[in-house]
Amino acid sequence: MTTQTYDLVIVGSGISGSIVAYELGRQGKKVLILEAGQEVPVDRSGYMRTFFKANAKTPESPYPPTTQDPKASTPDNPLGLPDPALENVPRYTVLQINSWRNPAQCYFTYPPQAPGLTGDSPEVVFAFASSYERIGGGTTWHWLGTSLRHFWHDFELKTLYGHGVDWPGGQQFYQALVPYYEKATKEIGVSGDKAAMDTIYTQFDVEPSGKYGPDYDYPMPPIVASLVDNLFATVTDMTVDGNPVYSSPTPQGRNSLPGDRRQCAGNTNCIPICPIQAKYDATVTLANALQTGNVDIRYRTVASNIQVDATTGEVTGIDYITYDDHLGPPSGTGTAVGTKYLLAAHAIETPRLLLMSNKNVNFPDGVANSSGQVGRNLMDHIMYLAWGLAKDPVYAYRGPLSTSGYESLRDGAFRKNRSAYRIEIGNEGWQWAANDPYTTLADFVFGQNASQLNGNSVNQQGQPLRFNPSLPANSQLFGQQLVDTLNGVYIRQIRLGYLIEQLPDPDNRVELSPTETDHLGLPRPLVTYRIRNDYEREAFVSAKAVSTEIFTAIGATEYTIPPPDPVLYGAPNEVTATNFQYKGNNFTFYGAGHIVGTYRIGDDKTHSVLNPRQQSWDHANLYMVGSGVFPTVATGNPTLTIAALAFQAADNILQDLEPSGEAKAEAMASSS
Amino acid sequence: MSNDMDNFVGLSAVLTGFSQEVLAPDLDPVDIKSEYLPVFTANVTKESGDPSLVAGIFQKYAMLQSQTLTPQQIGEAMLDPANGEAFVLACRKLIFMWYAGAWPTIAPASATAQASTVSDLISAKAYTASLVWQVMQSHPMGDSNYRYGYWNKPPVPLSDYTGQ
Amino acid sequence: MKIKYPFFPTQRKYGTFSLIAGVSLFSMTQILLAADNRASTPTALPTLTPQVPLEVTSTKNPPTLDSLQHDFDVFSWQSFIALNWPANADGTPNTGVTIGQATNSPVVWESYRESRDIFLPGGAPPAPWGQESPLPPVCKNIDAKHLPPGTMHLTQVGKTPNVLDESGEPFKTGPLIDQNGQYARFAILTNEQMFDYIDTNKLYSKRGQKAFDANANFPSSDTKNNQVGSIMIKTSWVKMGGKFDPAKFYTTYALVYDNPAEEPGVKPSCVLTQVGLVGFHIAHKTASEPQWVWSTFEHVNNAPTAGQKPTLPAYNFFDATCTSCKVNEPPPRPWNPGTAYTKPTQIERVIAITPDAQQLNAAYHQALAAVSADSVWLNYELVSTQWPTNATSKTDPTGVPAPSFLANTTLESYIQGHVKQTSSSCMACHNNATTTTGSFSDFTYLLQRAQ
Numbered sequence A: 001m002t003t004q005t006y007d008l009v010i011v012g013s014g015i016s017g018s019i020v021a022y023e024l025g026r027q028g029k030k031v032l033i034l035e036a037g038q039e040v041p042v043d044r045s046g047y048m049r050t051f052f053k054a055n056a057k058t059p060e061s062p063y064p065p066t067t068q069d070p071k072a073s074t075p076d077n078p079l080g081l082p083d084p085a086l087e088n089v090p091r092y093t094v095l096q097i098n099s100w101r102n103p104a105q106c107y108f109t110y111p112p113q114a115p116g117l118t119g120d121s122p123e124v125v126f127a128f129a130s131s132y133e134r135i136g137g138g139t140t141w142h143w144l145g146t147s148l149r150h151f152w153h154d155f156e157l158k159t160l161y162g163h164g165v166d167w168p169g170g171q172q173f174y175q176a177l178v179p180y181y182e183k184a185t186k187e188i189g190v191s192g193d194k195a196a197m198d199t200i201y202t203q204f205d206v207e208p209s210g211k212y213g214p215d216y217d218y219p220m221p222p223i224v225a226s227l228v229d230n231l232f233a234t235v236t237d238m239t240v241d242g243n244p245v246y247s248s249p250t251p252q253g254r255n256s257l258p259g260d261r262r263q264c265a266g267n268t269n270c271i272p273i274c275p276i277q278a279k280y281d282a283t284v285t286l287a288n289a290l291q292t293g294n295v296d297i298r299y300r301t302v303a304s305n306i307q308v309d310a311t312t313g314e315v316t317g318i319d320y321i322t323y324d325d326h327l328g329p330p331s332g333t334g335t336a337v338g339t340k341y342l343l344a345a346h347a348i349e350t351p352r353l354l355l356m357s358n359k360n361v362n363f364p365d366g367v368a369n370s371s372g373q374v375g376r377n378l379m380d381h382i383m384y385l386a387w388g389l390a391k392d393p394v395y396a397y398r399g400p401l402s403t404s405g406y407e408s409l410r411d412g413a414f415r416k417n418r419s420a421y422r423i424e425i426g427n428e429g430w431q432w433a434a435n436d437p438y439t440t441l442a443d444f445v446f447g448q449n450a451s452q453l454n455g456n457s458v459n460q461q462g463q464p465l466r467f468n469p470s471l472p473a474n475s476q477l478f479g480q481q482l483v484d485t486l487n488g489v490y491i492r493q494i495r496l497g498y499l500i501e502q503l504p505d506p507d508n509r510v511e512l513s514p515t516e517t518d519h520l521g522l523p524r525p526l527v528t529y530r531i532r533n534d535y536e537r538e539a540f541v542s543a544k545a546v547s548t549e550i551f552t553a554i555g556a557t558e559y560t561i562p563p564p565d566p567v568l569y570g571a572p573n574e575v576t577a578t579n580f581q582y583k584g585n586n587f588t589f590y591g592a593g594h595i596v597g598t599y600r601i602g603d604d605k606t607h608s609v610l611n612p613r614q615q616s617w618d619h620a621n622l623y624m625v626g627s628g629v630f631p632t633v634a635t636g637n638p639t640l641t642i643a644a645l646a647f648q649a650a651d652n653i654l655q656d657l658e659p660s661g662e663a664k665a666e667a668m669a670s671s672s
Numbered sequence B: 001m002s003n004d005m006d007n008f009v010g011l012s013a014v015l016t017g018f019s020q021e022v023l024a025p026d027l028d029p030v031d032i033k034s035e036y037l038p039v040f041t042a043n044v045t046k047e048s049g050d051p052s053l054v055a056g057i058f059q060k061y062a063m064l065q066s067q068t069l070t071p072q073q074i075g076e077a078m079l080d081p082a083n084g085e086a087f088v089l090a091c092r093k094l095i096f097m098w099y100a101g102a103w104p105t106i107a108p109a110s111a112t113a114q115a116s117t118v119s120d121l122i123s124a125k126a127y128t129a130s131l132v133w134q135v136m137q138s139h140p141m142g143d144s145n146y147r148y149g150y151w152n153k154p155p156v157p158l159s160d161y162t163g164q
Numbered sequence C: 001m002k003i004k005y006p007f008f009p010t011q012r013k014y015g016t017f018s019l020i021a022g023v024s025l026f027s028m029t030q031i032l033l034a035a036d037n038r039a040s041t042p043t044a045l046p047t048l049t050p051q052v053p054l055e056v057t058s059t060k061n062p063p064t065l066d067s068l069q070h071d072f073d074v075f076s077w078q079s080f081i082a083l084n085w086p087a088n089a090d091g092t093p094n095t096g097v098t099i100g101q102a103t104n105s106p107v108v109w110e111s112y113r114e115s116r117d118i119f120l121p122g123g124a125p126p127a128p129w130g131q132e133s134p135l136p137p138v139c140k141n142i143d144a145k146h147l148p149p150g151t152m153h154l155t156q157v158g159k160t161p162n163v164l165d166e167s168g169e170p171f172k173t174g175p176l177i178d179q180n181g182q183y184a185r186f187a188i189l190t191n192e193q194m195f196d197y198i199d200t201n202k203l204y205s206k207r208g209q210k211a212f213d214a215n216a217n218f219p220s221s222d223t224k225n226n227q228v229g230s231i232m233i234k235t236s237w238v239k240m241g242g243k244f245d246p247a248k249f250y251t252t253y254a255l256v257y258d259n260p261a262e263e264p265g266v267k268p269s270c271v272l273t274q275v276g277l278v279g280f281h282i283a284h285k286t287a288s289e290p291q292w293v294w295s296t297f298e299h300v301n302n303a304p305t306a307g308q309k310p311t312l313p314a315y316n317f318f319d320a321t322c323t324s325c326k327v328n329e330p331p332p333r334p335w336n337p338g339t340a341y342t343k344p345t346q347i348e349r350v351i352a353i354t355p356d357a358q359q360l361n362a363a364y365h366q367a368l369a370a371v372s373a374d375s376v377w378l379n380y381e382l383v384s385t386q387w388p389t390n391a392t393s394k395t396d397p398t399g400v401p402a403p404s405f406l407a408n409t410t411l412e413s414y415i416q417g418h419v420k421q422t423s424s425s426c427m428a429c430h431n432n433a434t435t436t437t438g439s440f441s442d443f444t445y446l447l448q449r450a451q
Helices: A015-026 A045-053 A094-099 A138-142 A157-161 A171-188 A194-203 A227-232 A282-291 A346-356 A438-446 A479-490 A534-553 A639-657 A662-671 B002-016 B033-048 B053-065 B071-078 B085-100 B124-129 B158-162 C028-040 C065-083 C152-156 C192-200 C206-212 C355-371 C426-430
Strands: A006-011 A031-034 A295-298 A301-308 A315-323 A330-336 A338-343 A381-389 A404-406 A421-426 A493-501 A509-517 A523-528 A579-582 A585-588 A622-624 B102-107 B116-121 C185-190 C231-239 C251-258 C269-284 C293-299 C380-388
Touching: A006 A015, A006 A639, A015 A031, A015 A138, A015 A282, A015 A295, A015 A639, A031 A301, A045 B124, A138 A282, A171 A639, A227 A404, A227 A421, A227 A493, A282 A295, A301 A346, A338 A346, A338 A639, A346 A509, A346 A523, A381 A534, A421 A534, A438 A479, A438 B085, A438 B102, A438 B116, A479 B002, A479 B071, A479 B158, A493 A534, A534 A579, A534 A585, A622 A639, B002 B033, B002 B053, B002 B071, B002 B085, B033 B053, B033 B085, B033 B124, B053 B071, B053 B085, B085 B102, B085 B116, C065 C231, C065 C269, C065 C293, C065 C355, C065 C380, C185 C192, C192 C231, C269 C426, C293 C426, C355 C380, C380 C426
Parallel strands: A006 A031, A006 A338, A031 A295, A338 A622
Antiparallel strands: A301 A315, A315 A330, A381 A493, A404 A421, A421 A493, A509 A523, A579 A585, B102 B116, C185 C231, C231 C269, C251 C269, C269 C293, C293 C380
């Protein structure tokens, strides 16, 4: 047992856990954070070194435990992926997606494909496409920084459009969240363009009065636009399903001016890691929390079980296992005890912990799970990527990864028929889309054509794609001709990414693997993930058509490669992970890193895990935060909403800790 | 050894299209050439099984360089198929190494897949020193020496990056 | 008292090592002559002069990376000597004495203007050069003129002691805790030329910076007209007493101010106390080095070098007996310089001082010892000098610095290393410094302190 009792025990030190810890610590409450992963490093050089040396610079590549090891490369495991069974704190990484059928390389396990399915069957299960971190500061280490609000229409998807579910209270929930959106914007230190957001909010009827909150503005001026942004901003006379198409500068959690952290220097590396911390991450708030002197944190401390009092139903402690070395044996066990408890371990590890906690007599299916909803409704923004070459140079690979997007398509009557999306405009050329600059480089050095630039490829509109028609197919270049060709390609590369709203599907879920464990002996996630609704698949059809239309409008040539046919059955290395067919098209989807659902809030304890105060229906002193509480994934990137909900939860917890004290007055004041 | 290095840098300039002054400046605190030459020598020798191949490449370059030839002519002569497959492949891999900071392995086309290239990064320094970032008039992702807002303006001309 | 000489490298000899002696730094003819004389004067001691060098002099043709590094290191030592020269009341060097003599006199850089006295609350104009600025309220009760015996130098010039109001390293990487369990303190100062540029262009306030609406461009030193350009000094200090013998440090009395603006929870407090110099950065903008020349010096007892056996019986920031101490890690939060005792931080130097710089240190120590055998300046050594190898590069505004990384163990304790962007590199980091409006501020972070 811990020797000290805390007002609040938190599991997880990411943005949600850190915000709640800071808010309580500032009010003099004693808080303990249990963090499964390693310490926030003194300086990020270790992470940067790992990033620089990584062959595959995936979102998780800088962070411990290591995601790839060329020295461990074998024919069966060319990337040298670690065996999750040997790791104390494994996590899912995007390099594991193609190994999704191999539990020796993939942390998640998956159910078998049902027999007799075809590539267009809604029942096909896929690999989950998004990842997260298990380290001090959490997944904000590798977030992009996009700081958008959801709209209240997002919170009434069922009422307005007949799909998914509403958030509890719908528009009222949004209104109550407005002051917390403002706190979140301030805490992250968002650089944004108020006028541009006003236009969007007006279009989507966010607030008929035109007042989007008493203190609504951004702490820093907008990040300047890239030349890529300027090109996409020229689209003005296009409509999609009745909505005008126009781009907007994205509110971003990075410094446009110097502050306590450095001003953005355009390292073009927000994901995987901002080298200079110009981009906000939760270690900022965590440091503030620790500075209060009221917050303790224990790293390498893995919550393994939640104890519940059989009589009162209240949580009485959280058991944990500690380790020193990530691959070594456990170094100890204990129980953290507090008055209140908060789970802030993101949308995979939180339900995993709840489901693992199945030894309490009245909760055999896991803590907080009387509804059976824990782990269900796993969602992501499923992404469609489209890429092309601009007519004139736009100088990709310069600036933050994304600085604008098409927000104007996030809502409309079309939501009765298909998922909404926002379109992110990439500044990183074809890095994400086609693993450039390396694919194009190899093509012109060795005479290959993986990029479609150096052969006889034609795009889906029948346009020839060879970059220089005066060169033969499969040219092998050197010297000035190589310089000019590579330059001509790279500086014209453009990319669009569609963040498609996935509907809550109770069968998309996190369960416990009956067979696979991590090195601490804890069961690993069993993930069932489908894209079952035509509603979502129709958005892919729309995205594909809209991309072509946008590229045409700006005079660009589209290079989007349709993926190969899905392979559902066969050896682990033969099956595809994220490919599907719909209406005669082959699609692949990407993850947005927006892991959502799995312990949602709701009005009804039979259909939700938490009440609208983010408090367990089953255990009055247990709260949960993070995107797992979202009833729907909605249309904005989730982090700002995650942060706003954490501020709101902090007020609720303060109120519950001191129902008649100052905290209540403070809580009421700030939520009024 | 210095002769090998001179030939290595000279050949690299011809094949990559970058000037020697960019690849290996007189004052060179980065000194990537000293990392690349041993990697090139070891890998080419190992892959070809021919311990004299690297020396042969440098000799050929030195011979061509002593004549009054343009870089284009030297490059064409070095990449002439008559030099032998291993010789030409080594020169092509030299180009890739400078551009990617990585050593490439080519997977030939198969029944199900077209030819592709995988590569192994040589070092963190090789990543940041690699020429792809220069040829795109930018900076290594994660290592910019430019200042806030630079992305709002076109970069300086390509010739400033290549030194040509 | 006797000073030991732990810093003479005895195990290595460098045949090519030589020094320029007796050279006026402002004459190219003489410099070339000196270069020619190198071989004939290999053992001459460096001359100690109060002249700040205005430009680096190349001593080899064609220069190499190593020869220029040496030349820049000589430039650093010459600057260090000149800036620590005993000063007259007006801050000019007292040419009647030599460094190491007149130990009761303040030194030249102490007349420079502290950042706290440039960037005033509300963006108010700073006092003119040479005039005093108001103290923090909590310091006002201290009779600064009534100093303990033996510290007459400060009252002689009628100068209020400096206010040390910083206890954290850059970008909140953390405080440095000495072996007495006390927070090290930091101060940044500018010379008159740099101050004048800020003052004239009203860059001391946010409003002034907005109106200025351009990149800053501080004046450079120029040998053509013999003008001193902009010089910035950053110093680090420890409180004397306990394990620290004031005889081994350059000391002064300072108002050590716990600044509540630094971190939540810090209570304002001010004590007049004797402090000893442990770290000294010089940044100097010259005509040929628009990225500035970055020199850094340290007290010789600061920290051992990683991977080497500690050679001294005691260090300022390292305890050889502590095997459980984590190296180069700041204390856990909360950070508060008012804390009576904090567990010392265990500091090691990550990048060793090069043999050539060690040899140069030995030569300068010899010259300083010739003036005064117990000169406190024998306790300071050059770590290295960072300079641009390609100052006019069109594609790299940092000018391709050499060495690529440079840190002072007292000023960049926790970001020493070899990783681009994150490990300490003066020029790479300061290249991104901007004003409060986001305009390039010419390699100084000072301008973003404007209110």
